[in-house]
Amino acid sequence: MAAMGCAAQSAKTEPAVTADPQIAAALKQISARRIQANIEKLVSFGTRLTLSAQDPASIAAGRGIGAARDWIKSEFERYSTDCGGCLDVKTDSFTEEPGERIPKATEIINVFAVLKGTDAASAKRIVLVTGHYDSRNSDTFDVNGGAPGANDDGSGTAVSLECARVLSKIKFAGTIVFLTVAGEEQGLNGSHHFAKMAKDQGWELEAVLNNDIVGGDKSAEQNHSVVRVFSEGVPAAATEQDLRRIRGLGGESDSASRQVARYIAEVGRVYDAGVKPMLVFRLDRYLRGGDHYSFNQQGFAAVRLTEFREDFHHQHQNVRTEGGVEYGDLPKFVDYDYVTHVARLNAATLASLAAAPAPPAHVHILTKDLENDSTLTWEASPGSPAPDYEVVWRATTSPEWEHTQGVGNATRATLKLSKDNVIFAVRAVDRPGHRSLAVVPVPER
Numbered sequence: 001m002a003a004m005g006c007a008a009q010s011a012k013t014e015p016a017v018t019a020d021p022q023i024a025a026a027l028k029q030i031s032a033r034r035i036q037a038n039i040e041k042l043v044s045f046g047t048r049l050t051l052s053a054q055d056p057a058s059i060a061a062g063r064g065i066g067a068a069r070d071w072i073k074s075e076f077e078r079y080s081t082d083c084g085g086c087l088d089v090k091t092d093s094f095t096e097e098p099g100e101r102i103p104k105a106t107e108i109i110n111v112f113a114v115l116k117g118t119d120a121a122s123a124k125r126i127v128l129v130t131g132h133y134d135s136r137n138s139d140t141f142d143v144n145g146g147a148p149g150a151n152d153d154g155s156g157t158a159v160s161l162e163c164a165r166v167l168s169k170i171k172f173a174g175t176i177v178f179l180t181v182a183g184e185e186q187g188l189n190g191s192h193h194f195a196k197m198a199k200d201q202g203w204e205l206e207a208v209l210n211n212d213i214v215g216g217d218k219s220a221e222q223n224h225s226v227v228r229v230f231s232e233g234v235p236a237a238a239t240e241q242d243l244r245r246i247r248g249l250g251g252e253s254d255s256a257s258r259q260v261a262r263y264i265a266e267v268g269r270v271y272d273a274g275v276k277p278m279l280v281f282r283l284d285r286y287l288r289g290g291d292h293y294s295f296n297q298q299g300f301a302a303v304r305l306t307e308f309r310e311d312f313h314h315q316h317q318n319v320r321t322e323g324g325v326e327y328g329d330l331p332k333f334v335d336y337d338y339v340t341h342v343a344r345l346n347a348a349t350l351a352s353l354a355a356a357p358a359p360p361a362h363v364h365i366l367t368k369d370l371e372n373d374s375t376l377t378w379e380a381s382p383g384s385p386a387p388d389y390e391v392v393w394r395a396t397t398s399p400e401w402e403h404t405q406g407v408g409n410a411t412r413a414t415l416k417l418s419k420d421n422v423i424f425a426v427r428a429v430d431r432p433g434h435r436s437l438a439v440v441p442v443p444e445r
């Protein structure tokens with residue numbers, strides 16, 4: 001495309017997005033050895049079925065979901081001790097009444113650690129990483145049988161833990177929450193409760209990264225250099241008014257969740273995580289669901305990361321050999337280097353967002369008159385020093401942002417480019433080059 005002028009400011013060549021050396025250094029601290037030890041520890045509890053034992057005797061014996069949960073909590077607490085108490089380790093506990101996959105009232109406990117932002121205003125902004133620590137075998141009600149859950153979702157739990165350990169050594173303006181939930185296999189119960197709590201308490205949750213089955217199962221057709229990133233198109237929480245606008249203007253691929261996916265794609269190019277994100281423009285895989293959806297339902301931007309190719313013999317299966325085929329979610333099928341790479345991609349994304357200025361608010365595109373230029377306006381992001389802004393755009397048929405125009409610290413920009421032909425967004429950028437999420441404008445007449 002030809003160079004685009006900008007009436008608000010003379011056109012300039014944008015510097016490429018570059019890596020933050022502190023974040024790049026932190027990624028190197030993410031350890032395959034630690035991740036392996038954590039997954040093996042989770043497997044050692046025998047089963048982590050949400051309905052399994054959580055009485056004191058079972059916890060003391062190291063079997064069942066109660067023991068697993070206590071261990072996760074003690075790990076977060078240990079990381080906190082190592083950073084001078086920088087993590088606030090908490091539980092979100094509730095009783096789930098009987099339902100389809102919950103035969104009797106069951107206590108469900110989510111465990112999380114909060115790394116509070118250092119800047120009073122920015123600390124209200126939260127990015128979150130989650131995995132589910134519950135597991136299951138062939139039978140969702142089998143409270144005693146083995147359910148190792150090494151990949152599903154020992155891997156995602158290990159990502160939350162390792163991100164907490166490493167990122168807690170750094171200070172960020174924004175807040176990062178490291179979450180592990182239960183009840184996923186019974187019907188997303190833990191994440192549903194947590195997401196609703198976040199909504200009820202008015203959390204400014206900017207992005208949720210749900211890691212579920214990121215073990216890189218060692219099957220012959222696995223691609224160990226790719227991780228899938230699933231994101232909803234039309235938001236689950238869209239109002240009738242939102243839906244009318246989406247239909248009318250072609251907003252099907254511009255949910256806030258999809259902006260998070262695009263952000264991860266950019267992070268994957270800037271940082272060498274060892275694995276490349278492959279964006280999949282759908283909520284989830286066929287016949288499957290996950291905890292990101294609980295957040296989507298409450299109106300939060302949330303995506304799911306999952307290995308490139310799943311081996312269904314190694315998920316939701318009793319451990320056994322049948323007809324020469326090994327079934328079960330065992331540690332020996334997990335590629336620990338792969339989980340490490342996925343953890344690095346998560347950590348780079350969390351760190352980039354927590355370091356970035358707030359995204360611009362009230363982004364509008366002026367549509368009062370029929371004209372071939374496009375004018376965008378927005379509210380300055382709070383915080384100091386005041387950030388600069390970039391307008392990004394792409395062809396309506398393109399998956400990712402293709403062009404960037406810096407506009408300094410203005411809160412209005414006119415581009416010699418027809419809004420009828422492209423999709424625009426605005427993002428904030430600070431001096432060191434941390435970018436906020438991109439915000440797509442709503443029309444203003």
Ligand SMILES: [Zn+2]
Pocket residue numbers: 132152153184212213
């Ligand atoms: Zn899972």
